[in-house]
Amino acid sequence: MNKVLATMIITRFRKLVNPASYRFCRAFLSDIRHHQEVRNVEDIRNIGISAHIDSGKTTLTERLLFYSGRIDEMHEVKGKDKVGAVMDSMELERERGITIQSAATYVLWKSKNINIIDTPGHVDFTVEVERALRVLDGAILVLCGVGGVQAQTFTVTRQMARYSVPCIAFINKLDRKGADPHRVLNQMKEKLHFTAALTQIPIGIEDNLKGIIDLIDEKAIYFDGPHGEKVRHDEIPKDMRAEAVDRRQELVECISNVDDVLGEMFLEDKTPNNQDIKAAIRRNCISRKFIPVLVGSALKNKGVQPLMDSVISYLPNPAEVENFAFKESDDGSEPSKVILSPARDKSSPFVGLAFKMEQTRFGQLTYIRTYQGSVSKGDIIWNARTGRKIKIPRLARMHSNNMEDISEAYAGDICAFFGSQIIYGINSCTRSCYLDVCKDPTFHYTWDSDSKEMIVSGMGELHLEIYGQRMANEYDCPVELGKPKVAFRETLTAPCKFDYFHKKQSGGAGQYGRVVGILEPIPSPRNTELIFSPEIVGNNIPKQFLPSIERGFRMMCEKGHLSGNKIRGIKFRLKDGQSHSVDSNDIAFACAAVGAIKQVQKLGRWHIIEPIMKLEVTVPYEFSGPAIAAICKRSGVIVNTEEASGYMAVSAEAPLNDMFGFTTELRTLSQGKGEFTMEFSKYAPVRGDVQQQLTSGYKDDNPDSHLERNIIL
Template identity: 35%
Template sequence: NCIQMMRDRLKANAIPIQLPIGKEDHFEGIIDLVEMKAYFYKDDLGIQIDEGDIPQNMKELADEYHVKLLEAVADHDDELMMMYLEGEDIPKEQLKQAIRKATINVDMVPVTCGSSYKNKGVQKLLDCVVDYMPSPLDVPPITGLHPEDEEDEHEELVRHSDDNEPLSALAFKIVTDPYVGKLAFFRVYSGKMESGSYVLNSTKGKRERIGRILQMHANHRQEITTAYAGDIAAAVGLKFTATGDTLCDEAHPIILESMEFPEPVINVAIEPKTKVGQEKMAVALQKLAEEDPTFRVSTNHETGQTIIAGMGELHLEIIVDRLLREFKVEANVGKPQVSYKETIRKAAKAEGKFIRQSGGRGQYGHCWIEIEPIKTGDYEFENAIVGGVIPREYIPAVDAGIRDAMNTGVIAGYQVIDIKAKLFDGSYHDVDSSEMAFKIAGSMAFKEAMKRAEPVLLEPIMKVEVTTPEEYMGDVIGDLNSRRGRIEGMEARSGAQVISAFVPLSEMFGYATDLRSRSQGRAVYSMQFDHYSEIPKSVQEQIANTGNPR
């Protein structure tokens, strides 16, 4: 029973408010248990709908479920409970209000039925969304920060869902449209947005002009002049806005929420199948990167290849598929490569000295640095120079040299993270010293210090959740263990087991196929990036030698 599965697996108080008339090929309509009427669909487009009495052969079943609905709602409404116990007729509007109150409080979950393929029941579902789901007025007002106080988080600003308040809206999706160009989907939290007006992108600190505002429907769009509080629409003409940016009134700036997007963990080389597709592919990839903040495009300067990076195999497969479907670009894709990182285990000091004499003015840069591991996931630089042994204007050059060197580590050439560098000594030449010389000296010192600081490779670890029937649990756990996985826990969910584990991304390639074959297609999994962790020595040596853990 579908309703019982909802209760068991989702732990939801699922209450049907509709019943289907017929099933599968003979699905003819639905019975509305609130209005106690039947709706019959006469075509496959859901356009011709006849309202009528409940069929005689379903009258008894409809009455039974109507009573169950009344009992479920009465449990959460005292006035309705009294009317029900005294046998009074409950007005339809009062019943709807009670269902809405219980739904918003998550005391019950109304269940509807229908067929989206044949467009049956969809109309009543949308009516239920309007009747029972919370409106913007039913949720707490949105809070944000003043752009100038965002880092300190001093001043918390509140915006109520009111057309008369200052404008605040969040751009939550960017889409490239073949007809109008860049479309920015946004939700208005307060105030109103008008086409032709100017707004402030407080995230970027840029002024934007709202060209046109479109109300998007499934297969068509409607141009509107104003979007009010609570509305979701799309704007044409925004130049600087990206996913997660706040659009607001210039006189009342606010930043609603800053979205943090994880760094990509997997990358592949991509090239067009024809020379003609080279330019088209570059434009298409740029547009896709604008839409998706977790998708990155770069060029490998050593090989000249175009590299695309994302959150997993499936993510990149969809990108390549979209290149073909939407931009008509056929591409060859290389094997997936994991984005490893490098770091150090202990502190170390090293000297970097760059001296060149070439007849005229030479080059002289000399510095001593100390590096140590930190846990912030970033890079810190400390200037501990005293007495002017290195002039102040050359300090940023040493920092820049270290940053450049961190892009290619000493083990396998991967990016270095979690390091603090301290510049504490050095020397200079009045004539020969230059920023370039100190930049090279900083880079040399870092490379040497890292070799002495017990460098290690880090690999991305994914949080994996596998839902499998109980009879395949042993095979699934054994397979995860063979992939260097660490089982975190298991939870029973009505005949199925949910296994949580941490598994290195490099071991998860092709896992979907393996899981299907081990469970006869009945197990499913999801995974997301969690953290970086040190690689075992034996695997590290393989990667350092071949660039591939397998």
């Protein structure tokens, strides 16, 4: 439908019908526009919105959808009006006011199709950012006008660099008290080492934010209307003309330092026109040599439309990004590298990458980015990882959690397969190629046979808490989350002799067996082992009964008498014994070994040992003091410290029982910049207060722990 005609229809309906009917008409016409097929790859942009948590990413996306006509009303992120932002479709996201999982949508802006992925900002969900950036051609880096460059900003910029994703920056929240775009720009240069310059400056700041000044076109831009939907261009205010001239000169000089064409014009004292500047920004933005910085406030509806214009002007289309795959060879040699064609036609074989899979109310949904060729509903594609063929029963484009069926997708599109049995890590094509990835690799679960618990691990406490709530809400499977049990062990502190005689007679063949020897501790690092050592001279105990003695010994070591934990780090030295030609049997000698252990439990000196972990903590040097203090507070012992490139690496050893919650504490004290790794080192005796707590708790929970246990052979 012609755009002018659509505008006329909307205007006429606004005058003639009630607001609800008008909104329906507007949404209907929007759907017509968005279902128009984009045939040219130059008219496509695939972008992501990334930032530190609470920088305004989802609010910005809500404005992008509204101004493009994709949605008819804007809503608050935290869902105070019981609706919430479109891209935060999960109930948990609306309750907490944060983005938990990435969500895809698309808009049509000035005849250009922009596929958008809104990503989380919390570090616990950074894998969502990782797999989104892998399939995107460009990104918007959102920075808070008050907070500036924050912890997660470093992470997302490293991810962009890893996948060579060019970006433009948007300094948001300039309506807040303490906002300063020039300070944020300096932080980008000093902390992120960006070559960046402002392409816009705000008219006013904080409560006085009125609009922005475009330094390239040298125009003031105001956003009128109840929602800032009417963009008005005007002359630059007189009191800001001098600043605008200076900032424009800074912009030109900054670009000239990285662009040869503009650099030559600068040296020859030639004045570049607006098109020269924009072309230079685009060239160097795509090559990641320069980052244009825009300003505004998404919440106050200022600066969003020029940002969308900059996405089209400066970020690349799929044809300007080189993508490749590896083609298998028939002779078994190394795969060959193949450059993928971005042409939007059916002449090339289809190649796509599934980058995310989720379980929705419709069933399994797999997000895929097409890189070459086309795929249609009903097509059969090839999974290069499994070597299996897959039929595509349904193809859709995603708008948050809503699906819109499409008949086919071409190179450069981001779509979803629905209803096909696609496994994690799909690599789809019509010819073999190697591509990778899919499920959340930061969430793991294992069954711990020692504690009889399911152990889950993730990026942090929030990550695990969210997964627990999702299992209860989405799958009707409530779970109890708690601190994992530490694998404590019990062992001897000194050797102890044993001499136990087991005799039982109840008519007929009886039971007769005697064992004599020493139970002694095994020093570290072998104090996690159990050793059975038969040292008998002669035939007082026939050899066929030795396995039964060892079996009784090991069975008793499965549960200690102090805390109920396993007994480890002891050696059973069998020195002597007695047997009977008729009454001695396997069960008699197994019972004799059990009695020997119980005898040593009464006579010997026992203590509890715990796992000691080796830590490697890395923090910026200015946070090294608090980091070392946090380790010492957790009974850690500092082994070594090294300083390099402004960071302090601390090597230490600390009990595992004291390390729970250290991730959150380290992030807090280091502004999210600290990292650490932890691995098992050894077992060592616990502190006296810990042993007292463990033994008291065990006796309270198991009042009958002193009773004999049945022997199962």
